[in-house]
Amino acid sequence: MSSIKIDGHRIDVLFSEDQISERLKSLAVEIAATKPNRLLVVPVLKGSFVFAADLLRAMHHAGLTPEVDFMILSSYRAAMKSSGKVDVLRDIDSEIQGRDILLVDDILESGRTLAFAKDLLAARGAKSVRSAVLLFKPGHLAASIKADHCAFECPDLFVVGYGMDMAHQFRELPFVGHVVKED
Template sequence: MTAAPRIRTLFDENQIARRIDEIARQIATTDPRDLLVVAVLKGSFMFAADLIRALHRAGLAPHVEFTHLSSYRTATVSSGQVTILKDVDSDVRGRDVLLVDDILESGRTLAFAKDLLAARGARKVATCVLLEKPGKRAVRVNPDYVGFTCPDLFVVGYGMDVAHAYRQLPFVGVVEHGADDNQGELTFNG
């Protein structure tokens, strides 16, 4: 029987909550018009939910939509092509859109979604990510709001998973393995 892996905390619940409140106050100062928050599934669902509540506390009343995009599908390395698995239902024309994602790494997914929403007539598309891994960028995209700069580690928790596990954790952490475990498979996030 193998022991369950240990999860080392990178960003705890309190750090995350404080940073989300700061971001929501920053967004509120921009006085967005007809704000639509578009959460990128699946990894951003917890971050987006907490951010939406923080936006409410900051005096905003955003509408909420979801999109599911993938450049990985079943692979472990990005294909470089983004596929829309679930599109937004709302018309974005003339609206301020806040695109929310869990991690900004290569930038392909975020750049694709931002360009798509802008092409559909959004007045403004701002981007907000919980984690940014700046050394991993493959395309030119700079987020408007960043929760934390993240080391180049495979992270789980707070909506992010590995093989559908650990999404429920209230913090962002790293799975630590013993010396005899294969760590090489956990070097990216999708």
């Protein structure tokens, strides 16, 4: 496992830029195989923005032509642990009645955020609401939900990079890593 030092923090690389790129190509093919109709991709911001952008480009190469809208949901704010309550900070503008929706999120851990978004969009009349997550951390689910498409299973570590942050730091990293506490 490789490591880098940034601003006094050691970050161990868990999933490299190349690993992520290759996995997203196959994930896009999986999504295309579901033959979505009038697909609306809804990234859950902020953490999923890098994953969503790369996945959308991979979906284009897989022959899909989705529309995109964004939601900002939060259960973390500046904390490193979920508060257990999901807040809608920004809702989508798009009409979803009778459409296939793909929620895109960075990590499925407690499942509260993804379950909340899925239930919300289904209640608004979506034909289907599927999900794609970059990372799944088993063992912490507090909601009854499973991602339809998952890039990687993640060890039980606090992760950063590839859009995910630690108090607004490290989103720019092109890989997923773990900040190692050094005494």
